[in-house]
Amino acid sequence: xxxxxxxxxxxFGGIPVGxxxxxxxxxxxxxxxxxxxxxxxxxxxxxxWKYGFLALLLDALKGAxxxxxxxxxxxxxxxxxxxxLLGSVAILGHTFxxxxxxxxxxxxxxxxxxxxxLVPVVTLCAILIFFIVYKISGFVSLGSILATLSMPLWYFxxxxxxxxxxYQPIIFFVLVAxxxxxxxxxxxxxxxxxxxxxLRASENAK
Numbered sequence: 001x002x003x004x005x006x007x008x009x010x011x012f013g014g015i016p017v018g019x020x021x022x023x024x025x026x027x028x029x030x031x032x033x034x035x036x037x038x039x040x041x042x043x044x045x046x047x048x049w050k051y052g053f054l055a056l057l058l059d060a061l062k063g064a065x066x067x068x069x070x071x072x073x074x075x076x077x078x079x080x081x082x083x084x085l086l087g088s089v090a091i092l093g094h095t096f097x098x099x100x101x102x103x104x105x106x107x108x109x110x111x112x113x114x115x116x117x118l119v120p121v122v123t124l125c126a127i128l129i130f131f132i133v134y135k136i137s138g139f140v141s142l143g144s145i146l147a148t149l150s151m152p153l154w155y156f157x158x159x160x161x162x163x164x165x166x167y168q169p170i171i172f173f174v175l176v177a178x179x180x181x182x183x184x185x186x187x188x189x190x191x192x193x194x195x196x197x198x199l200r201a202s203e204n205a206k
Contacts, residue, residue, distance in 0.1 A: 001074045002082070009066035009086040013093025013110055016100050017058045018043040021051050031100075034199070035189070039105040041140045041201060056109050059094065063113030066090045084174050087114035091178065095185055106185040108144045111178055115151065119171065125154045138200035141189035148179045 018038035022030035026047045034042045040059060044052020066086040075082040091111050097104035115123040130147035134140060152175040159167030183190075192198035 002076065005066075005069065005073045005075070005082075005086055006089050008069075009089040010093040011098070012066060013062045013090030014097035014099055014104065015062060016097050016104060017062070018055045018105065019100060021055055022047055025051060037105060038100070040109055045199070045201065056112075059105065059109035060113030060116070062094060063087055063090045063110035063115075064117045065113075067114055067117040080168060081170060083118055084170060087118060088174060088177075090114065091181070095181065106141075106144065107178075107182050108148070111148070111182065115175075115178075119151075119155060119175075122151055122154045122158065122175075126151045134201070138202060139193065139198055140201050141186050141198060142193060145183055145186055145190075148182045151175045152179065 016038050018040060019030055021043055022028050022033075022038075028046075030036075030038050030042060030046060033046045035045075036042070040052045040056035043055040066089070067083045070082040070086050071079060073082070077085065091107045091114060093104075094110040095104050095107040096102040112123065112127075115126075126147040129150045130143040132143075133146050134143035137143070152172055155172055155175055156167070158165045189198055
């Protein structure tokens with residue numbers, strides 16, 4: 001049953017929402033426009049921000065639903081471990097989707113769904129970091145990277161400050177791993193940031 005759940009989480013996470021929306025709404029391949037990414041930011045920039053927010057919501061649900069489903073399956077692991085396992089697989093599915101030759105999105109929105117379900121307070125703190133960085137710089141990519149970096153720090157710090165916060169090393173480890181994965185998936189954005197060629201969210205794609 002756990003193997004079936006892992007497979008489901010990977011395939012479910014791999015559904016290329018942004019690609020499907022662009023095909024259905026504009027009849028285009030989103031990978032040929034803007035940043036050439038299937039994520040919510042590029043969807044919003046290319047076909048309209050209402051579709052970008054829809055892509056964000058649906059991509060987040062791809063992470064949240066596998067985590068929620070963990071409590072309903074027969075797993076040899078603890079509930080937290082099972083939640084992390086299925087959520088992580090969903091993020092990998094989104095980033096390396098089997099439906100588009102294993103080239104998917106950046107993983108941010110799906111990770112948002114996973115961690116909003118798993119560690120909501122830490123995730124809300126990271127969202128705050130994202131909005132601060134985005135407001136100052138205008139770059140979604142930079143905000144996403146720094147917000148993801150802040151999550152293991154928020155998690156570790158809250159466990160030291162709040163007596164009621166239970167620290168679990170496996171959660172800290174997977175938050176760090178998620179940061180490295182999302183930083184890797186943003187490697188082209190980082191190059192454009194350094195060279196001054198990165199598009200701000202407010203700039204329309206040609």
